[in-house]
Amino acid sequence: MVDFLQMILSGIAVGSSYALMGLGMVLIYKASEVPNFVQGEMALLPVFVAYLLLESYGLPSYIAFPATLIFAMLLGCFLEFAILRRAKEPNVLGLIIITIGLEMMLIGIVSWKFGADQRAMPFPISSYDSIVIGDIFISTLDMLTLVAALIIMLILFLFFRYSKIGVAMKATQQNETAARLMGIKTNRLRMVTWGISSVVGCVAGLLVAPVLVEPYMMWDPMLKGFAGAVVGGMTSLPGAVFGAYIVGIVEQLFGGYVSIEFKSVVAFVVIVLVLCIRPSGLFARHYVKKV
């Protein structure tokens, strides 16, 4: 029983970073209707900027981290404004290829500028301390990730429900032409959505980084976050979070009870199963074929 509870808790802990990445992907999917494969690298580059600010410039973390989040916001806006928006008559496949190209480009920039060596990121809390509840452990970093994920979910919920920009974003996502006719600057809102998505991903990156900083560190969270988002339905923010936690927990249970060797691929088995049973994902309200 202790093992089972530990696996569930570990799954929730791991699922939190997947959830943040999944949220970022869903935000962009809703805005641009493209699975954003550059999501991981939109977090990676800011993480290396944070590393630079902390290690090379010696800035304290209370300055370096907010500065990093601002950089992430600008990066997301820049990518949408300078590259995605310039795509002429884009179809989904073309946009996917663009995001994959951007991913390669950003990872290349990071590898060129910072090298491929693994690094240790200074962080205000130790990534190796833990909280013990009976015989169950959760690391303080995992706890922080969990809390951060919950807070960001709450902020996004409030933002889309009550803020003017949030409502305008929702309107744009639902019917762009109508939104534009109502005077909403849809291009600008899409750019801001990319910025917000980049910030959410960056938070995940900063919480993954204390363990090890390396150019390929965001691949795993990005793929698992994508898996979670697909399970949840790609258009549902709570669905992405729920899906990410499902992926995290199933991974842990599979690793513990079935096969540790195939633990990392089980997320994709979950995707296949969900898509076979419910093609639009668990949380999508309805499936609409766009013509």
Place this chain on the structure above:
Amino acid sequence: MKNKSLWVIVAIAAIVFGLTFTAMAEEGVTDTEIHIGQWGPQTGPAAPWGAVARGTDAYFKMLNAEGGIHGRKLVHHYFDDGYNPAKTKAGVKQLQEDIGMFAWVSGVGTAPGLAVKDYLMKRKIPWLSPSTGSTHWVDPPQKYLFTIYPMYSGDAQVLVRYAVEEMGKKHVAIVYQNDDYGKAGLVGARKQMTKEGMKLAVELPLNLADKDMKPYIMALRKAKADTVLMFVTPGHVARLIGTGKAMKFDPQWMTTTTCADVPLMMYITKGLYAGTIMASFGMMDPAKVGIGNVEDVNHPTLPLMKKYKKDAFGKYAAKDERWGLTFCAGIAYAEPFVEGLRRAGRNLTRERLVKAMEGIQNFQGIMGKVNYKPFNPNSPLCRLGQREVFLAQATKDAKYKVLTDWIQTDYINYK
């Protein structure tokens, strides 16, 4: 008219013989150059081992500055394969078929090496000192393949023997990378445990893409492991030890030569690597405890090591390169090859190089002594240049304490 005809005949003869000589010349060798290939990860999960190729490169540049080998410069072509066998194969074929390498040196990674072994051997292209300790290189032995890296299975044997016989450990477990590198360690550990009349507490395969180590720590804790062998990448060692610390699991961690760069390991584990016991094959500092005959890479005293630090690293390494075990290993792996080139003489062919390599006995550069024998298809040892390792333990000040003298490892055929 006669004179003219004579000149034409002489010119034709010169062209014909010239072409003939060119055709007879060895691939990758010109009057002034020897082209040598190498692969290694500069990006990806195994990037910390990228310094191997950069070390070799600096070493060759140093030799070129000193006049090269028999008047020829060593032209080093190395590429980033990201520890991805598909990229290794594509890169090797491209360099071999577009430019033409005389030989290949080092090459990090068992799986990447396996992807090109048959390609190189079928074409009788020498490959010297794979930077990996797999039995595949010597079993069956290949005429054109010479190794220097002690077998991982031997590392595992020595580590298990030390854990059981010297430390009295009862529950030895292993986490191994789910490829040939990790499986070699698994076989060595199993064999030694059988010798000790015991069984491994648990055997856990780990895929390169796995980043979450919690299930591993849970499985190790469940098996009550008091010692854990890690045959994985440096990054995974950091994740395993770190997750273990967070989950209050504190066994005796042990690892292999690939994760023995103590300053690097201490840095990426934020100091948690202290206390870890590792197998190694050279370049540490036993002088303080009087065991062995190897060298402290950071405080060189041997003239050869001092020279490498000053003339290879000092002059040709990139500005942010670190002088460490991995960089030095890149030099060390190429030393027997350079010795072979020297012995082969000015009239360099692949056959002459092989003959020269086979004559190397008790050769010592900055690693242990290297010996090869004439080719015998039934004896892996004819191509296994070095079989000795020793054990050391990382200390809190990012140094190490040597625990044993050189230990000759058994050769295990595990295929």
